[in-house]
Amino acid sequence: MNATIGEVMTSPAMTVTKHQTAEHLRRLMAEHRVSALPVVGPDREPLGVVSASDLLGPHADATPASELMSKPALTVGPGDGPHVAARIM
Numbered sequence: 001m002n003a004t005i006g007e008v009m010t011s012p013a014m015t016v017t018k019h020q021t022a023e024h025l026r027r028l029m030a031e032h033r034v035s036a037l038p039v040v041g042p043d044r045e046p047l048g049v050v051s052a053s054d055l056l057g058p059h060a061d062a063t064p065a066s067e068l069m070s071k072p073a074l075t076v077g078p079g080d081g082p083h084v085a086a087r088i089m
Contacts, residue, residue, distance in 0.1 A: 006078030015040045023061035046073035
């Protein structure tokens with residue numbers, strides 16, 4: 001089977017804004033059992049990603065996602081194969 005990203009991804013993707021806090025991100029990750037959240041801008045453009053490991057350490061609960069996220073966000077298209085995503089990761 002030659003599945004595409006569009007066929008295997010969860011949609012809609014759960015996203016956060018750059019202003020949401022570390023406390024909120026931790027709660028979302030625990031509640032939804034995910035280890036990373038895409039950070040998007042006002043037009044839902046990808047800005048970066050906050051992973052569970054980004055939330056480790058002495059970050060204050062009020063630290064915004066913009067200070068925690070890895071950037072720039074690396075993306076693949078829905079028509080790409082999982083091998084493309086794996087190569088980027």
